[in-house]
Amino acid sequence: MHRYPDSPVFYRSLVREYPRAVRGRGCWIEDDTGQRYLDAVGGAFVASIGHGVTEIGEAMARQAGRLAYVNGTAFTHDAVEELAGRLVRLTPGMDRAYILGSGSEAVEAALKLARQHWVERGRPGKHRVIALEPSYHGNTLLALSASARPHYRAYWPEWLADITRIPAPYAYRCACRGDAGCPACTGDALEDAIRREGAERIAAFIMEPVGGSSTGASIPRDGYLQRIRELCDHYDVLFIADEVLCGAGRTGTWVATQAEGVVPDITTLGKGIAGGYAPVSAVLARDAVIEPIARGSGALLHAQTFSHHAVTCAAAVATIDYIEHHRLVSRCQAMGGVLHQRLDRLRSLPGVGDVRGRGLLAGVEFVADAGTRATFPRRARVAERFTRNAQDEGLIVWPNTGHADGEHGDLVMLAPPYIIEEREIDEIVARFSRALGRTMAEAAATA
Ligand SMILES: Cc1ncc(COP(=O)(O)O)c(C=O)c1O
The missing domain is CATH 3.40.640.10 (Type I PLP-dependent aspartate aminotransferase-like (Major domain))
Known part of the structure; x- marks a missing residue:
């Protein structure tokens, strides 16, 4: 793990540890310990055709x-x-x-x-x-x-x-x-x-x-x-x-x-x-x-x-x-259908308020109460916690906060490479569900 101030790098965050990524192939990134991460958001909506296309x-x-x-x-x-x-x-x-x-x-x-x-x-x-x-x-x-x-x-x-x-x-x-x-x-x-x-x-x-x-x-x-x-x-x-x-x-x-x-x-x-x-x-x-x-x-x-x-x-x-x-634009449409159908399963999980999007772009909004759409208190840092827990599960997602009123609101985005396969979408949903379970337990403990 790498962190400030042990490295000359001025990191994006000065208060967290970073694994060192060493290679990428398709939808996957590997770090120097051999841990593999499913890149469910293409880094930041970037890796469209997947990693490692020589x-x-x-x-x-x-x-x-x-x-x-x-x-x-x-x-x-x-x-x-x-x-x-x-x-x-x-x-x-x-x-x-x-x-x-x-x-x-x-x-x-x-x-x-x-x-x-x-x-x-x-x-x-x-x-x-x-x-x-x-x-x-x-x-x-x-x-x-x-x-x-x-x-x-x-x-x-x-x-x-x-x-x-x-x-x-x-x-x-x-x-x-x-x-x-x-x-x-x-x-x-x-x-x-x-x-x-x-x-x-x-x-x-x-x-x-x-x-x-x-x-x-x-x-x-x-x-x-x-x-x-x-x-x-x-x-x-x-x-x-x-x-x-x-x-x-x-x-x-x-x-x-x-x-x-x-x-x-x-x-x-x-x-x-x-x-x-x-x-x-x-x-x-x-x-x-x-x-x-x-x-x-x-x-x-x-x-x-x-x-x-x-x-x-x-x-x-x-x-x-x-x-x-590789006709990847029409693939986004086809695999987008699969992604949204599988993500629908998340709707019944505690903490999930909405699942939406189009093609291979999806957002999952977290709420304290799905009926009233009440947000979590900001101090619970639900989106940030979820993102860390997902990374621990080997899943990379993109968090956002503040969308409800400028301060509150927690959501994460998914935007996998266009070449994603069905079994990898299933893997996203499985890892997502586990990360969410841990996050909700931690949020309850901070309440
Ligand atoms: C809609 C939109 N416009 C502009 C930008 C800025 O792009 P960049 O981060 O490459 O400067 C972003 C980045 O996320 C974006 O989502």
Whole structure:
């Protein structure tokens, strides 16, 4: 085990011990003691094609041997041309792709693109952004500003931009429980906010079309995304679909908006597009968004040394090749059916309030009382405890807290690699149930 301060590594947590991972194959990770972990969340929704696919590394090595890096101000190259071509072909309505490294960078660039679009169209008053609550769009300061996740914002409120918030279409935690057609769940809350603020001040609305970690794979009700599209058209607001987590095939279509037949103005992708073999993200946009900039200043003002990077682009091209060759998007749909059917069994276990999601993306929300949906006290740290107990059981999941009211709420997410087999799904459910039993016993002891 490894921990601060015994190592020169500035770890993500300075108060826990880390096993040392040494190899990965398929859905499994092995540490240096030989312990195996079932990676039920692809690390952080990243390992889309599974661990240890040697052809991705080979494609990266070929690219590095031929041409590792040129700056995007001086050259284009085969890898970025190929990747952008793949991404716009796969993502309906999108015409161009700007390649970056992380999801936060993509969100940051997407918001700047929206703002620059309006300035270059001669409407500089359109600068405000509307986002959902709860939501998560990244950790750099503009992306964090868009994110409604109070505990991530604790130390830098003075540095964050002022964003207009509307309630997320999060049926499980909504007073209407998703049925009554309240403004949050229908999308009318967006219209109210645009009218209140004045459409002439709103540059963009950003949301995840399928909820990520901050709402535990919550799916907006039918018609929600269509309504958002209509409102954005009507009030001249750019619609940014943040598909960093839910995109790249995970929910059974390449992008989640596709399932609803909705085309946003800007789409962000990240995480799964290069399967974890390299850090790659992308901002995709319609020509109508980019043209005012092309006719005006001539460039998105967002220079980053490592944008359009040849080796990381090659990793993404090889990953997308793999996804297409093995038909992994339709596999997400098929195996998603199996995953949700098996996860349904968890509903009867003590502490489980809801199980939801689409394709190979699922959220399990923990509650103290399934009838009232009352949360556990925060001091019980149920999501964190569960995640540690699951790791002890050899199961990797992703926790989230605070979604119920900014402080309370415990859920965990599952997002296994697209190549997962049925018996591995059964194994997830078995290990999950054991970890939950231990967690509930510990929570009872802290009550
Ligand atoms: C929806 C969404 N957008 C953006 C991000 C930020 O991505 P990254 O952590 O790669 O910066 C995340 C990360 O979890 C995310 O879930």
